[in-house]
Amino acid sequence: xxxxxxxxxxxxxxxxxxxxxxxxxxxxxxxxxxxxxxxxxxxxxxxxxxxxxxxxxxxxxxxxxxxxxxxxxxxxxxxxxxxxxxxxxxxxxxxxxxxxxxxxxxxxxxxxxxxxxxxxxxxxxxxxxxxxxxxxxxxxxxxxxxxxxxxxxxxxxxxxxxxxxxxxxxxxxxxxxxxxxxxxxxxxxxxxxxxxxxxxxxxxxxxxxxxxxxxxxxxxxxxxxxxxxxxxxxxxxxxxxxxxxxxxxxxxxxxxxxxxxxxxxxxxxxxxxxxxxxxxxxxxxxxxxxxxxxxxxxxx
Amino acid sequence: xxxxxxxxxxxxxxxxxxxxxxxxxxxxxxxxxxxxxxxxxxxxxxxxxxxxxxxxxxxxxxxxxxxxxxxxxxxxxxxxxxxxxxxxxxxxxxxxxxxxxxxxxxxxxxxxxxxxxxxxxxxxxxxxxxxxxx
Numbered sequence: 001x002x003x004x005x006x007x008x009x010x011x012x013x014x015x016x017x018x019x020x021x022x023x024x025x026x027x028x029x030x031x032x033x034x035x036x037x038x039x040x041x042x043x044x045x046x047x048x049x050x051x052x053x054x055x056x057x058x059x060x061x062x063x064x065x066x067x068x069x070x071x072x073x074x075x076x077x078x079x080x081x082x083x084x085x086x087x088x089x090x091x092x093x094x095x096x097x098x099x100x101x102x103x104x105x106x107x108x109x110x111x112x113x114x115x116x117x118x119x120x121x122x123x124x125x126x127x128x129x130x131x132x133x134x135x136x137x138x139x140x141x142x143x144x145x146x147x148x149x150x151x152x153x154x155x156x157x158x159x160x161x162x163x164x165x166x167x168x169x170x171x172x173x174x175x176x177x178x179x180x181x182x183x184x185x186x187x188x189x190x191x192x193x194x195x196x197x198x199x200x201x202x203x204x205x206x207x208x209x210x211x212x213x214x215x216x217x218x219x220x221x222x223x224x225x226x227x228x229x230x231x232x233x234x235x236x237x238x239x240x241x242x243x244x245x246x247x248x249x250x251x252x253x254x255x256x257x258x259x260x261x262x263x264x265x266x267x268x269x270x271x272x273x274x275x276x277x278x279x280x281x282x283x284x285x286x287x288x289x290x291x292x293x294x295x296x297x298x299x300x
Numbered sequence: 301x302x303x304x305x306x307x308x309x310x311x312x313x314x315x316x317x318x319x320x321x322x323x324x325x326x327x328x329x330x331x332x333x334x335x336x337x338x339x340x341x342x343x344x345x346x347x348x349x350x351x352x353x354x355x356x357x358x359x360x361x362x363x364x365x366x367x368x369x370x371x372x373x374x375x376x377x378x379x380x381x382x383x384x385x386x387x388x389x390x391x392x393x394x395x396x397x398x399x400x401x402x403x404x405x406x407x408x409x410x411x412x413x414x415x416x417x418x419x420x421x422x423x424x425x426x427x428x429x430x431x432x433x434x
Contacts, residue, residue, distance in 0.1 A: 060392065063376045094380055094387050102392040102415060107380075109387050133389040137417065146386055168391070172419045186420070188390075219381060219388065226422055227378060236385050253385060259377075266377045272384060294376040 061297045064095035069290035071116070077272070077286040079115035079124045081148045081201075082156040083208050087286065088116030091123075104134045112151070124152045138174075140166040140190065146202075160202035166192030166217065189220040204240035204250045206274040207282035213241035216249065230259045232270075243278065250278045266292040335421065337428035338409045344431070345404050352431035356399075366401040371414075372423040391415075395423035 069090040071077060079085030096107035111127035114120050131144030141164065148158040171178035171187040178187060194215035196202060204210030218235040233256045237249040257270020273285040341349065349368060350356075358369040373394040381388045393414060400408040411424040 060373050063373070063379070063392075065376045065380070065382075067382055090384075092382060094376070094382070096376075096380070096389060098392060105389060105392065107387070107389055127386075129386045131389075135391045140389075140391070142389065144386060166388075170418065173417060190390075217388070221381075226425075232381070234381065234383055236383065255383065261375075261377055264375060264377070290382075292377055292382070296373060296376065298373070 060098065061299045062095055062097045063294070063296040064093065065292050065294040067092045067094075067290055067292040069288045071286045071288050074116065074286040076282070077274075077284045079113050079117075080150045080152075080155065081125060081158045082150065083206075083282075085115035085117055085124055087113045088120035089114045090288070090290075099132070103136070104132065106130075106132050115152075118152070122152055124150060126151045138168050140168060140192075148202075156201060156208075158202045159198075159200040160196045160212065161198035162194050162196040162215065164192055164194035164215065164217065166190040184223075184226065186223040187220065188223075189218070191218045192216070199241070204238050204243075205276045205279075205281060206251060206284045207276065209281075210240035210242055210250055212238040212251075213246050214239040228261050230261065232257055232259060232268075237277070240278070248278060250276060252277050264294045266290075266294070268292070335411075335425055336432045337425050338411075340432045341399060341406045341409045341428060344406045346401055349399060349406065349431065352434065353428050364403050366404075368399040368401065370397040370399075370424075370427045371395070372397075372427045374420065374423055391418055393418040393420055395421055395427075397424040397427055 067090070071087045071090070074086050074088070077087050079087045091112045093110045094107065096105050098105050107129075108131075109127070109129040111125075111129070112123045113125040113127075114122060115124040118124065125148065127146065127148040129144060129146045131142050133140065133142035135141075143161070143163050145161045146159065150156070168188070168190040169175070170189075171182070171185075175187075194217065196212050196215065199211050199213070202212050204212045216235075216237040216239075220233050222231040223229075224231055234254065236253040238251040239246055239248060240250040243250060251274060253272065253274040255270055255272045257268050259266050259268035268290045269288070270290070271285070271287050273283060275283045275285075346366065346368070353370060356368040357371050358367075360367045360369075371394055374392070379390050379392055381390070396412045396414055398408075398410045398412070399406050400410075411421040413419045413421060
């Protein structure tokens with residue numbers, strides 16, 4: 001597994017590139033072969049008012065997911081906020097509820113990690129997150145509080161509160177050319193800027209130095225097949241408020257993975273690496289296999 | 301040259317798999333944009349629809365016309381990303397399907413994304429999965 005390092009990543013990227021080139025050829029050939037036809041006609045008017053009136057009754061009351069991840073290869077991703085141990089397993093509960101329709105949501109994450117060097121089972125870190133989030137057209141915002149603490153002994157806690165604004169694009173609404181070429185392969189992506197306005201020991205590098213001030217985030221999901229196969233990537237950067245340039249990134253965390261979904265289950269395989277950007281130093285990285293189970297309690 | 305070829309086998313295989321998955325997704329069986337469920341539902345009776353899709357969230361009647369409304373919310377698997385540095389919530393969305401029955405036969409099937417700015421009709425398709433593949 002240790003061989004799954006940079007040469008493998010280069011191969012994965014090369015594979016993606018080759019896949020895109022092949023598919024583009026396929027798609028262009030097929031696009032010319034078929035005429036498109038729109039299905040269905042306008043609905044009768046008499047029920048539109050009732051439709052709007054009742055539309056809130058069929059929405060989610062509480063939704064979320066449980067996940068369990070096994071860090072199948074972990075040379076350095078630590079199992080406590082003080083950077084001791086190495087993660088073996090991760091368990092997480094995510095729950096959220098809409099406060100105002102689909103536009104304002106409260107959410108919470110409860111994250112637990114175990115230490116593979118202590119037998120994999122005993123939990124060694126508990127990260128709690130509470131926040132509110134909202135959307136307006138292409139924009140998403142959130143306010144969040146996070147507290148990362150050790151569980152099996154007392155020690156360093158990393159705590160912050162931040163605000164984050166993202167701008168989202170979705171190929172089927174925003175890129176007509178994409179929709180025409182890839183009608184079944186939605187690309188969703190967002191990028192944003194965050195500010196850690198309260199920071200109690202939330203570090204700016206993986207080696208626990210500096211104090212984070214800003215975060216830059218980016219993310220994409222490429223729907224390969226009906227939301228059953230999804231390729232995803234995520235980037236998270238922090239800046240150091242004690243650095244001479246507080247806007248310059250000091251840490252880069254990236255994730256690249258593929259997910260397979262079936263009904264409420266998702267099996268994913270991904271890699272994460274957290275590395276310093278403004279100097280050499282400690283790099284945290286791992287490969288994981290993860291199972292997620294989604295739940296949803298409907299209002300009706 | 302041999303080493304070069306060996307290095308390419310992995311990417312080529314991965315790329316071919318990816319292209320196959322996307323390629324299969326992009327082309328309808330009959331070359332139209334009408335979904336399999338929309339085609340399968342036309343002409344079915346109310347009883348047949350209830351049997352394969354379950355009870356609708358709303359049902360309205362007006363003379364010999366009946367509307368059945370189904371709603372399917374997107375899974376949280378789509379709506380939240382599990383980053384190790386906290387999750388990121390995404391827009392809540394779903395798909396509402398309206399079936400118009402005339403003289404007890406489905407005459408129209410319409411999909412509406414909710415919110416309308418988030419077009420995603422796959423969830424309407426999921427509602428009628430058993431109608432297409434009993």
